[in-house]
Amino acid sequence: TQLLEQSPQFLSIQEGENLTVYCNSSSVFSSLQWYRQEPGEGPVLLVTVVTGGEVKKLKRLTFQFGDARKDSSLHITAAQPGDTGLYLCAGYRNTDKLIFGTGTRLQVFP
Amino acid sequence: ETGVTQSPTHLIKTRGQQVTLRCSSQSGHNTVSWYQQALGQGPQFIFQYYREEENGRGNFPPRFSGLQFPNYSSELNVNALELDDSALYLCASSHGGASYEQYFGPGTRLTVT
DSSP states (O other): OOSSSSOOSSEEEEETTTTEEEEEEEEEEEEEEEEEOOTSOOOOOEEOSSSSSOEETTEEEEEOOOOSSSSEEEEESSGGGGGGEEEEEEEESSOOEEEOOOEEEEEEEE | OOOOOOOOSEEEETTTOOOEEEEEOOOOOEEEEEEOOOTTTTTTEEEEETTTEEEEEEEOTEEEEEEETTTOOOOEEEOOOOOGGGEEEEEEHHHHHOOSSOOEOOOEEEEOO
């Protein structure tokens, strides 16, 4: 059983549409991160959220950490083909061990 | 500033063989973490090395072992390879034993036949 479950697993949308990816757990995390990974490359850190209820914006991307620090969401406004990739949430549970989610593969068509 | 590099890029091994993967950390970083990413899944933490000492381990058997050198580069060794070991192996470097910001290398794609 994965500690961090992401949904949806796959998402295929047209350019200009909005989307939300969810990352859920029954456990509390001290911090949550979101990464994007493209084929042939390692994950690239997009954002870190550390406070329950925290919202961070990165251009068209909005990240939220749940009040109870058990879940997070990533919202993309007006998706572009360049947003295509594997989106991974990951969290720390008071240790040095980074736990990754199951991943959401996003495809944005022009 | 040089990023995280890994070698080799791809590797094909036979079941039962041994393999060594290498990682050079980003300049100024003293911590290296290794992850296994099976196809279509998120990375799984194998272990972390901080200043040449193991600093945490995930749920991987002892045939997965590692090493960190004085220049903070690192090796991942896997003995008695199994078919299920086929995966992308990622290393990530950071500064400090517990850091929020890890920088990942491009990975080594290992195929076990």
